[in-house]
Amino acid sequence: MFYRTHHCGELCKKDIGKTVILSGWIQKIRNLGSLIFIDLRDYFGIIQLFFSKKLINKFPKLGREFLIKINGKVVERKSKNYHIPTGEIEILVFHLYILNPSLLPPFTIEDETDGNEVIRMKYKYLDIRRSYIKKNLILRHNVSLNIRNFLSKNGFLEIETPLLINHSPEGARSFFVPSRIHKEKFYALSQSPQLFKQLLMIGGINKYFQIVKCFRDEDARSDRQIEFTQIDCEMSFVKKKDILVFFENFIKYLFKKIKNIQLESFTCMTYDDAIKMYGSDTPDLRIGMKFIEMNNFFKENKINFFKENKITTIGINIPNCSHYTNDKIKSIIKNISYNINNFFWIKYFPDKTFFSSKKELFSNENYLTIIKYFKATPGDLLFFIFGGKKNIRNILYQIRIEMSNRLNLKNSKIFKPLWIIDLPLLEWNEEEKRYKSLHHPFTSPKKEDIHLFKKNKLENIRSQSYELIINGVEIGSGSIRIHNKKIQNLIFKYLGLSVKEIQSKFGFFMKSLDYGTPPHGGIAFGLDRLIAILKGSNNIKDFIAFPKNNFGKDIMMNSPSFLEDKILKELYLYK
Structure with a gap:
């Protein structure tokens, strides 16, 4: 008469002794010889069932994602699982009914599934069964x-x-x-x-x-x-x-x-300031590493660098990266820009000494002035690029993002x-x-x-x-x-x-x-x-319940698709 008296996720220790009817999908089956354990899942949660081998033998083809209904009694669980709300109890099953069998699903219906995005989108109705989705x-x-x-x-x-x-x-x-x-x-x-x-x-x-x-x-x-x-x-x-x-x-x-x-x-922030300070109109403020323009600094401190007015120098302070080798820094640059000659860097070591990739550019005194200007902390890497304003900002923006990913600066629990x-x-x-x-x-x-x-x-x-x-x-x-x-x-x-x-x-x-x-x-x-x-x-x-893939296709419904000639004629699209 009833598919369920309770949901799988609502039963707890205070329900011990109750006789219940549950319906849901089989997530896992564990055969321990004399006893069989099943994790039963519905929309509301998961609960553990256990059977005698005699009862389960009546259903030799029982498998994952079979839809079943059971009658049983709520009992205290011996090996408790405190990671789920129903982990202190389990159901001793008296009767089992198969409501609908299932083919073996193409991927595991679990949060940490083995299915890639393509297969999950093809079988999206199964992916929706996962608790995560x-x-x-x-x-x-x-x-x-x-x-x-x-x-x-x-x-x-x-x-x-x-x-x-x-x-x-x-x-x-x-x-x-x-x-x-x-x-x-x-x-x-x-x-x-x-x-x-x-x-x-x-x-x-x-x-x-x-x-x-x-x-x-x-x-x-x-x-x-x-x-x-x-x-x-x-x-x-x-x-x-x-x-x-x-x-x-x-x-x-x-x-x-x-x-x-x-x-x-x-x-x-104005658009102009965002481009000037971060090289992007969508800056991630969690990262830091604000751009610092050096032209006025060079002029005020009488440091000769470039005489041409069209050359701009911009720097950023990358925290805790003075240990990066020159080869490692060069490989990062080459992945983003073909012209490595437009870069130089200063490693400010933990012992407060420094190394410059182009020592001939400035005197030691000027290098120390630059380090002080950046308010660098020992262990930081000061990174510079020079060239045309628009181009170098875009390149430095990509460097900033690359380094933020390497340094795990994008904390998903912080919102800016x-x-x-x-x-x-x-x-x-x-x-x-x-x-x-x-x-x-x-x-x-x-x-x-x-x-x-x-x-x-x-x-x-x-x-x-x-x-x-x-x-x-x-x-x-x-x-x-x-x-x-x-x-x-x-x-x-x-x-x-x-x-x-x-x-x-x-x-x-x-x-x-x-x-x-x-x-x-x-x-x-x-x-x-x-x-x-x-x-x-x-x-x-x-x-999104039923999204398209990155090519705009619904691979579950095979959309978009061709239309029949009859329909094309009705729409005046076929002559």
């Missing part, structure tokens, strides 16, 4: 629930927006859906609800949010999927500071609720959130020979930079944008939007869009700006990345 999906549920609770309590209205939309020429690559009814016309799958949430603000909605699926036809990787989930938010009558303050509290709330961690106040602000409005696209929006064409420029349009200094125009970086990963980005039609037309003009293109693609939106558009702004967070960060992981696929 199950807990990740529970975490995702709890995060989503807390997001909805927090935003709803703060006056945000959850509103769904369309997924089938018109293609925008200023975004990433879109996925297209052919229309059967409208011959040779296509929908685009939404990359973001950007225009719709702005239209909601124009429509008088005060605060909006949505946990929404988005689609981008980009190369997938460990922290990116072609379909992903966004926490999409927009607010009316706000300035940049209002958004940064509110969503800093939002992230703090999630970390406190989910991890019981009280985050410190978020660091705020960072706001990056004042990003460039436009960036030059070399392939298309024109400027494109760094974020999207609806991002408002800083008022004090608008005059730079007339001077054609487009690369110097900053935007009222912001990005949230946590431990070197971009978690969210947003901006104050353009609510003035003249400025929106100006942006489209410098993006190279013709009047006809503007009318064709954005005519409805441009018209909406004529009807009293309020100042507004918002932000979107990547839910998949946020959950992975909360768990201290860098692979978002472990937090």
Whole structure:
């Protein structure tokens, strides 16, 4: 009559003596001769069963992942396992029923599985049985629930927006859906609800949010999927500071609720400073090793190095690495840069002596001045690169990341959130020979930079944008939007869009700006990345029930796949 009176994970010592009915999957079978032990697993946990050999002989083909039902009695376990909640008890089985047999699974259904990612994605329904994946999906549920609770309590209205939309020429690559009814016309799958949430603000909605699926036809990787989930938010009558303050509290709330961690106040840094100090707009503040520019130092201390103005020297202090051999340092450089002649280093030994890879560059006195300037600790390695500003910063950024990995500086239990602000409005696209929006064409420029349009200094125009970086990963980005039609037309003009293109693609939106558009702004967070960060992981696929692989394929369903000629004809795709 009943499949279960209890769950496998809820029984404990106080239940000793009870007769119970349990159902679940066999995780392990251990045959000790006269007794057989089975670990039974369900959604809620694992419990140990034991049988007489006489009973188990009735089921000679019993194996892993068989779905069984048992009647038995809760007894005290002799060899206790304090690593699981049910480890002080076990079930003496009276009756056993096979509810459904199972083939031998292609990998072990355990946290430390022997299955690689490919085989686990092919049999994803089995991978979900693993406690590790199950807990990740529970975490995702709890995060989503807390997001909805927090935003709803703060006056945000959850509103769904369309997924089938018109293609925008200023975004990433879109996925297209052919229309059967409208011959040779296509929908685009939404990359973001950007225009719709702005239209909601124009429509008088005060605060909006949505946990929404988005689609981008980009190369997938460990922290990116072609379909992903966004926490999409927009607010009316706000300035940049209002958004940064509110969503800093939002992230703090999630970390406190989910991890019981009280985050410190978020660091705020301009884009230019991030590039200057870390060579990246997504710096990981856990690492340290801030870039130190040496040109002014050389000038102030009358140290001759390079007379050419275009040569820049930058250094970093790598802790506790003075013992690295020159060959080891050279091998690290060669893995990142082909030109080893653009580097030199100083080993500051524990006995306070030093060694320079290019002793002829400076006097001993100048070397000691440099060491003092870096506030180096005995045992540190001072590492320098010189050349063109942009190129050397990128190389030194890669050195910094490589050394942080070697030194295990990325503590997954430490979280260092960072706001990056004042990003460039436009960036030059070399392939298309024109400027494109760094974020999207609806991002408002800083008022004090608008005059730079007339001077054609487009690369110097900053935007009222912001990005949230946590431990070197971009978690969210947003901006104050353009609510003035003249400025929106100006942006489209410098993006190279013709009047006809503007009318064709954005005519409805441009018209909406004529009807009293309020100042507004918002932000979107990547839910998949946020959950992975909360768990201290860098692979978002472990937090998605049915992810695509790094080639954008679902190898379980064999998607994408070919369509039959009949369907292609209906969609006017086959002639």
